[in-house]
Amino acid sequence: MASFEELVAEGESVAVEGWDFSWFAGRATEQRPSWGYARLMGERMARAERALDLQTGGGEVLSSIPKAPPVLVATEGWAPNAALARKHLAPLGGRVVEAGENDDLPFDDGTFDLVVSRHPVTIRWAEVARVLAPGGTYFSQQVGAGSLRELTDFMMGPQPVSQVRAPERARTAATEAGLIVQDLRSEALRIEFFDVAAVIVFLRKVIWTVPQFTVPAYYDRLRAMHDHINRYGPFIAHSYRFLFDAQKPA
Template sequence: MGTFEELVAEGAAVPLEGWDFSWFEGRATEERPPWGYAGLIASRLAAVSSALDLQTGGGEVTASASVLPPLMAATESWPPNALVASKNLPLVVQAPDDGPLPFRSSSFDLVISRHPVVTPWREIGRVLRPGGTYFSQQIGAGTNSGLTDFMMGPQPVSEARGTERARAEAEAAGLEVLRLEPAALRVAFFDVGAVVHFLRKVLWTVPGFTVEGYRDRLRAMHEHIREHGEFVCTSTRFLVEARKP
């Protein structure tokens, strides 16, 4: 393990483009959800003629599927990510996360999204064809709240990302919820540099995070990891599948 200053500087220098977490190998771990999202979407992508990946990041997860449908479109709001995604997927459109979506109504058999910032349910319902499906792995309520609380002090947990909120909004958009499955997952950070990079990349964990603004708490994190070997918290995920009648 390097010094506090070395580790912080290293975590602060890692590029943020794309949604590839391979840099964390050996420095942090997150338990995987039991359902295997990448495999599930791969099988669904192979079975449809048109699909839309919302908030694709760098497009890495969707691009890992061995077969893509003849019409494979994606949206991404952050220009650096959109540039990466355009190298991985055939059609990437820069569009706001909360809509409107720049596609005609009833355009897609399948809409997918992995860890969307927001879920524009009504727009999803609009662009799905009758009988089409929305299939998504989402970040649940209170995810990594232990890390948030360590850095910021105790924070209230919003239910905006709760499963019941997702069900209500899907049904309000005219969709039938077929599957709604939550999971609690162990997360461990093994050095403070990994914490710095994570907080820069996953912005909603500590809103407004900067190294200088949180240097004292980062030093406390460094000492915690030196003493205990890791910092452990819990992330939450849920899988949601909804169909347009």
């Protein structure tokens, strides 16, 4: 069995660019939503003419679509991820534009008939509505309020749960931007971490779980996590996901 120090060193050494989570195989598990976002998104991409993926990360999910539309564009604000996305989307003829989640979208009004996003950090609903063509669709899987709160609270102490990511708040914001919500559903999903290295890599990768996380700053809590897993088994947390489907009036 690896020591705490060995696991910490391993957790610090793993590259965290992009949204490829294959490293976690055997180290952590996450239950998947029942609806199958990637499959549903791929079906919509196959019917689209001009599509945009917001905050694509390294393009890992978008690159899985079986058929690309004639025009395929993705945005990404972090340069290392943008470089990965260009590599992943090149076989599909996709173009990657560097734009942060809080930036105005660098596209003309009504450019796209499909806009998608998986786990966006933030959504500027007025911008989404602006770049959608009349009759166009915004389709997304998003992180709900209170996701990973067990992990956040273990590392930081009890934290208030913000409702910024609540599904109904998204419905209200989309409606106020002029979109018609067609479908909104949510699920709670079980996550298990089998060792402290997996916790470290996750916190380095999903940076909003524990803001400004570093190993030195949370060394004592990581030691406590290691002891917890050794004594009780995998650390259990829950994520919340919601599927969002909205249309711009024709």
